[in-house]
Amino acid sequence: MTSIAFIGLGVMGSPMAAHLATAGHDVTGYNRSPGKDEPLRSAGGSAADSVAAAVTGAEIVCTMLPDTPDVDQVLTGPGGVFAHAKPNALIIDFSTIRPDSTQEFAEQAAQRGFRYLDAPVSGGQAGAAGAALSIMVGGAAEDFAAAGEIFDHVGKTVVHVGPTGAGQTVKAANQLVVAANIQALSEAVVFLDAYGVSLPEALDVLGGGLAGSKVLDQKRENLLSGTFDPGFRIDLHHKDLGIVSAAAREAGVVTPVGALVAQLMAAARACGDGGLDHSGLLRGVQRLSGRTDT
Incomplete structure (x- = not known):
């Protein structure tokens, strides 16, 4: 069982987090808009009232957010992932954001002792609900291998497409x-x-x-x-x-x-x-x- 923080429980993130909990992982979710955590709770996960509370102690931190500024705030803000995640945590960003910003986030993550993968998905709500997403992953090969089980629970076609930013x-x-x-x-x-x-x-x-x-x-x-x-x-x-x-x-x-x-x-x-x-x-x-x- 892996301890996972999942930030962003929207149309895509909610079923993805629930799949991970159903698979037996210890999943704690957070969503800035309240009332989105019921599917995760029903699957055996739990919900936190802040990013900091969700990521504290997590081995893997997943984010699924609407846009680049949202990812920036969640990662780099004073109450964010970089300030509260455990050393060597693996950050997997499933969001679709700018490739250049992704490279900047990965550099900041490395400076703080974290690992980072950009892993945007395709398949829409149906793909998320059916754990059949196509996932294009950028980052180090060893980090991609370490995240293999996580990807297998939410996606069907998972490909390591190159270094950081390649996924985006x-x-x-x-x-x-x-x-x-x-x-x-x-x-x-x-x-x-x-x-x-x-x-x-x-x-x-x-x-x-x-x-x-x-x-x-x-x-x-x-x-x-x-x-x-x-x-x-x-x-x-x-x-x-x-x-x-x-x-x-x-x-x-x-x-x-x-x-x-x-x-x-x-x-x-x-x-x-x-x-x-x-x-x-x-x-x-x-x-x-x-x-x-x-």
């Missing part, structure tokens, strides 16, 4: 591909609908050929029903595409499709769709095509 870089690429795929699917659905084609059958055919993808498999029902309960919110994907844009500019890389889909994601937020699942990009195509009143 691969996740940025993932988010570019997913956003472009959703946008293309949304345009295809509106195009097909304009010609009166039966959408279920059309998506069956597309899914069985080269146009098929996991994005189509997972977002099919959203696109058909026009309901967009969040598995991964437009607000968060907007943030991730900002990471892509900034990192690409720093590398001198041109991402024209990425730039376009980032603007379309921003437009969706501006129209009030930020809280919807990212498959809600369909609504933007419908608006542009004059095929909706919303």
Whole structure:
């Protein structure tokens, strides 16, 4: 049994922490918004009333937080992980944040005697609930090996992709591909609908050929029903595409499709769709095509 602190019990973090507790680990969770700890408690874990209380004595500290400033506050703040974790604790950041900030956090961690892995995930709420996440991990190989059992309890595809920051870089690429795929699917659905084609059958055919993808498999029902309960919110994907844009500019890389889909994601937020699942990009195509009143 490993003592684990899990900071961030939101849509993704809550089931991940619960899986670790169900596997028999001693998991203490903390979430800055109250009332999010019941799934962890039901799985046999416990909840703390502060980051400091959660991480004290923990061998592994996991974070799953919305954005770079949130990770910064939790790690480096006066009541944070760096100030209260035990020496040599392994910090695993499952959040999706800036690669350059990740490298800075890892350097600070090393200076304080901690180990650090960046391990952003893909798979959304369904992947977290089913312990089937894809996890892209950056950091030292020996730390990746030490965290193997933790990853196995929350993910299905776990790959060590390189040194510190590599995990976040691969996740940025993932988010570019997913956003472009959703946008293309949304345009295809509106195009097909304009010609009166039966959408279920059309998506069956597309899914069985080269146009098929996991994005189509997972977002099919959203696109058909026009309901967009969040598995991964437009607000968060907007943030991730900002990471892509900034990192690409720093590398001198041109991402024209990425730039376009980032603007379309921003437009969706501006129209009030930020809280919807990212498959809600369909609504933007419908608006542009004059095929909706919303």
